[in-house]
Amino acid sequence: MAKYILKRLAVSIVTLFVLITVVFVLVRVMPGDPFTGEKITPEIKANLEAYYGFDKPLPVQYFTYVGNLLKGEFGYSMKFMNRSVGDIIALSFPYSFDLGMRALTLSISLGLIFGILAARNRGKKLDLFCVVVAILGTSIPDFIMGALLQYVFGIEWGLLPVAQYLGFQYTILPSIALGFYTLAMVSRMMRASMLEVISQDYIKTAKSDGISNLRIVWRHQIRNAIMPVVTMLGPVVAATLTGTFVIESIFAIPGMGKYYVESVQNLDYSLVLGMTVFFGSVMIFANFLVDILYGIIDPRIRLGGK
Amino acid sequence: MDKKRVMALVLSTVMALSGAACSTPASKETAAAGTSSDSTVASGKDDATVDTASGEKIFRYSIAADVATLDQQKMNESVAATIGYHIQEGLTRSISGEVYPGIAESWDVSEDGLTYTFHLRDAVWSDGKAITADDFAYGMKRIVDPEVASAFAFIAKPLLNATEITAGEKNVDELGVKVIDEKTLECTLAFPAPYFLQLLSMSQFYATREDLAEQYGSDFAGSADKNVYDGPFKLKEWKPNDRIILEKNENYWDAENVKLDGAEIIVVADENTALAMYEQGELDYVDVPTDLIPNYPDAEFYYSGACDFIKLNTGDGPLANRNFRLALNYGLNRNEFINLSTNGYWTPANRFVLGIVGGESKTWEEEHPYTAFPLDGDQAKAQEYLQTAMSELGVSAPSEIQIELLTTDMERTKKEAEVIQALLQDSLGIVINISLVPRADRLSREETGDYEMVISGILPDYPDPISFLESWETTSPYNHTNYSNPEYDALLEKAYADGNATTRFDTLFEAEKLFMEDGGLVPLQFRRNAKLVNTAVTGVTNYFCGYNINFIHADKAE
Numbered sequence: 001m002a003k004y005i006l007k008r009l010a011v012s013i014v015t016l017f018v019l020i021t022v023v024f025v026l027v028r029v030m031p032g033d034p035f036t037g038e039k040i041t042p043e044i045k046a047n048l049e050a051y052y053g054f055d056k057p058l059p060v061q062y063f064t065y066v067g068n069l070l071k072g073e074f075g076y077s078m079k080f081m082n083r084s085v086g087d088i089i090a091l092s093f094p095y096s097f098d099l100g101m102r103a104l105t106l107s108i109s110l111g112l113i114f115g116i117l118a119a120r121n122r123g124k125k126l127d128l129f130c131v132v133v134a135i136l137g138t139s140i141p142d143f144i145m146g147a148l149l150q151y152v153f154g155i156e157w158g159l160l161p162v163a164q165y166l167g168f169q170y171t172i173l174p175s176i177a178l179g180f181y182t183l184a185m186v187s188r189m190m191r192a193s194m195l196e197v198i199s200q201d202y203i204k205t206a207k208s209d210g211i212s213n214l215r216i217v218w219r220h221q222i223r224n225a226i227m228p229v230v231t232m233l234g235p236v237v238a239a240t241l242t243g244t245f246v247i248e249s250i251f252a253i254p255g256m257g258k259y260y261v262e263s264v265q266n267l268d269y270s271l272v273l274g275m276t277v278f279f280g281s282v283m284i285f286a287n288f289l290v291d292i293l294y295g296i297i298d299p300r301i302r303l304g305g306k
Numbered sequence: 307m308d309k310k311r312v313m314a315l316v317l318s319t320v321m322a323l324s325g326a327a328c329s330t331p332a333s334k335e336t337a338a339a340g341t342s343s344d345s346t347v348a349s350g351k352d353d354a355t356v357d358t359a360s361g362e363k364i365f366r367y368s369i370a371a372d373v374a375t376l377d378q379q380k381m382n383e384s385v386a387a388t389i390g391y392h393i394q395e396g397l398t399r400s401i402s403g404e405v406y407p408g409i410a411e412s413w414d415v416s417e418d419g420l421t422y423t424f425h426l427r428d429a430v431w432s433d434g435k436a437i438t439a440d441d442f443a444y445g446m447k448r449i450v451d452p453e454v455a456s457a458f459a460f461i462a463k464p465l466l467n468a469t470e471i472t473a474g475e476k477n478v479d480e481l482g483v484k485v486i487d488e489k490t491l492e493c494t495l496a497f498p499a500p501y502f503l504q505l506l507s508m509s510q511f512y513a514t515r516e517d518l519a520e521q522y523g524s525d526f527a528g529s530a531d532k533n534v535y536d537g538p539f540k541l542k543e544w545k546p547n548d549r550i551i552l553e554k555n556e557n558y559w560d561a562e563n564v565k566l567d568g569a570e571i572i573v574v575a576d577e578n579t580a581l582a583m584y585e586q587g588e589l590d591y592v593d594v595p596t597d598l599i600p601n602y603p604d605a606e607f608y609y610s611g612a613c614d615f616i617k618l619n620t621g622d623g624p625l626a627n628r629n630f631r632l633a634l635n636y637g638l639n640r641n642e643f644i645n646l647s648t649n650g651y652w653t654p655a656n657r658f659v660l661g662i663v664g665g666e667s668k669t670w671e672e673e674h675p676y677t678a679f680p681l682d683g684d685q686a687k688a689q690e691y692l693q694t695a696m697s698e699l700g701v702s703a704p705s706e707i708q709i710e711l712l713t714t715d716m717e718r719t720k721k722e723a724e725v726i727q728a729l730l731q732d733s734l735g736i737v738i739n740i741s742l743v744p745r746a747d748r749l750s751r752e753e754t755g756d757y758e759m760v761i762s763g764i765l766p767d768y769p770d771p772i773s774f775l776e777s778w779e780t781t782s783p784y785n786h787t788n789y790s791n792p793e794y795d796a797l798l799e800k801a802y803a804d805g806n807a808t809t810r811f812d813t814l815f816e817a818e819k820l821f822m823e824d825g826g827l828v829p830l831q832f833r834r835n836a837k838l839v840n841t842a843v844t845g846v847t848n849y850f851c852g853y854n855i856n857f858i859h860a861d862k863a864e
Contacts, residue, residue, distance in 0.1 A: 050455070051453075082376075091547075252573065252579055259547065
C-alpha cells in the first residue's frame, strides 16, 4: 500500500507541474492585456510591466514563477495590488470550505437516504417523491434556486437572512442552494445502482440463507451500490469545497469562487495561476482520497493493491 | 427500513450540520482586529447589527466588488475613490464640484496661473503625527514615479515635468512641487490648468507618509494598520472581498461636524441581493437594478458620470469619410435607442461632453447649451449625407457598406448593440455586424486600433470639459481612433495655454462643436443610477467625479 501511495504522489506532482506550465502559457495567450484602461499611456504601461516583471522574456518569467512557487510564494495579485495570492487564498478558502462542507454533508447524507429509500420502495409514493426531488434538483439551475430560497425564506417569510455569512442562520440557505444539485445527483445514482444490486442473484441467496433484512441492506446492497457514487464524489467534493461563483455572488459570501471567475475576467495572471495551482492540488488530493476509500469499501481493490 | 430509523438518520444529518457550525472560519483578520480568536462565525454574529444596537450611527451601503487598492496614488476606480474621499483629505476638498479648503487652509495663485502656494493648517494624522508639506510632496512624487507604477500617473499631467518623469526622461525630484517649510507647499504647473484645485481633492494627490510607504512596500495600505488617515473617517478594518469598516476619525480637523460614528461597506456582487438586503433593513443605501426601477417610483436619479458613445476608427474604410460618419449620427434615433435599451431611464446624449461638468460659474450645459444631433435623429439629413458619402466612396447601394460593431459580451451591452444595429440598418440600409468579446479583449482591441466601431465610454477624471476633449488631439496617447484635425489640435493648444477662464471655456466649446461636426464619434447616452436611501439617514449626496457617494456630513436618526 505504501508503495502504491508513493507512486500516486509522484504522479500527482508531475500532474501539478504540467498544470502550472499549461496554465502559465494559456493565460498569456488569452486575448487582452491586464493593463488596459481609458487613459493608460504606453509609458505608464511600460512602467507597470516592469513593476510586475513582464518586461522579461517569457521563459525567464516562467522559471522565476516556478522558483517562487517552490519557496511557497504565489506572488502578488495584479488587481488587488496590495495582496499576495497566498493571503487571498488563506482568507477566502475557509469560507468556501465551510459552506462546501455543510452543503456536502447535507447533500450526500440526504442523497444517499433518498436513493436507498426510493429503490427499496420502488413504484410507491416515497419513490415518486424522491424522483421528483431528483428531477427538480438536476433541472433547476443554482442561481434560480438561490434566488428562490432568498425570496421565500428571506423576503416573504422573513425567517432567514437573505445574504452575508455571519452566523449559523446565515449558512442555511446557501448550503441548501449549493447542495441541492449534488443531492439530486447522488440520490439518482444511488437509486439506480441500488435497483441493479437488488436484482442480483447474491441478494436472493442471502435472503434464502435467512440473513436479516437490515443486514442484507447494509452489508450486501448499500456496500455494493455505493461504489459509483464514491467515484463521482472525488471531483464533486473538490469543486464544492473550493467555492462556486454563483452561490457566493448571490449570498454575498467572501469565498474563493468569486476570485476565481473575476481573476480570469480581469486577466489577473498571478491570481489565475495561484488559484489554479490550489484548485488543482485540492482536486488531486480529493481523487487520492477516493482511491483510498475504494480500498476500504471494496476488499478486492485493497487486496489487489498489495 | 422503519420510520424510526429514518428519523434517526435525518436527525443525525441535522446535528452534523449544526455541528459543522462550530468550526467555521475564525479568520485571520478577525483575530488581527482584536476580537477573540475563538470567535466563530456563529458566536461572532454580525458586527454590524451589534453596532447599530449599541446606538452607534453606522451608514451601510454595498459595493459590487472589493476595491482593488486603497493606496492613495494607485486607486483607480470610483468605488475606491469614494472610500478614499472619506478616509483621506487632499489640500482641497471638492464637494459636489465646489472647491473648499482641505488640509490647506488657504492658497495663493500667481498671476500667470502657473504657481500655487498652499498654506497647511495645523492638522494631524490618525496616529497623531503632524501633517506636513513633505507628506503632500511625497504623495505627488509617488503618482509619477515609474518605480511606483501607478496606472493613474496621467492625472498629474498639469504638474511641471510630470509626463517626462513617468516616461523615464527626467528624475522624480524634478517634479513641479517644492516644500517651502513644514506647512508651506509650492506647486509649479506646466500649463495653467484651472481645474488644478479640483485635482488636488482627488485620491492620487493625497498626502502619503514616506515612513509607512517605505516600511510596508508592496503591502502598504493593504490593511487598516498599514496606513494612516487624515480624512473625516479612518479605516478600521478591511476584510477582503467581504466588507470595509470605517470609523470616525477623532483627529480630523473638522471632526465636530461629522455626525456619523462610522460606515460599513459590504461587498455584495449581486445587485438583486443588495436590493433585498436594503428591503430587510441591512443596508441604508442601494442603487436599484435598472430593470426593477418601475417598481420603485420613489427612487431618486443621479448621474454616475459614465458617458457612452460609439468610437469610430477613422483610419480607413467608410468611417474615414466625414459624410458617412455624419450620416450615422443623424440616422440614429437616440430617444428610440434609450427607450429600447434601458426603458428610457438613462439620458440620450445630445452632445459629447457631459452637461453637468463645471463651467466657469455654472454648469457646462447652462453656459454653453448645444445639441449636436437631434435626439430623434434627422432622416432627411442622414440620407443626404449618406448619398454624398456613397458617391465619394464609389458605392452604389447602402447595403454594400458593411461595418463591424464591437462590444463587450455582457447582457446590457449586447442589447445596446442589437438596438443600434436595428436602428441604423433600418434608417440607412447599411449592414452592421455585431462582434461580442470579453471586456479585457475589447479594451485591448480599442487600444491597438483593431476595430471599426466599438461601443465605448468615458468616465471623467475631473469635472472639466478638457477631461473629455483631451483624448482626440492627434498626439494624445489616448487617441486610438486615428481622428486628426489640425484645427482641433490648435483649439486645444490654445485652451491649454489660456489663463483666462471665460475665453478658455469658449475655446473648449468650439473644440467640442468642431469634433461633433466632424462626426468624430456617435454620442449615445449619459448613465443614471436610481438610489433608495433609508429615511432615517439624511445628508447623503452624490457626484459623478472623484466620488459617487458623500456621507461625510450625513446623519442617522436612532
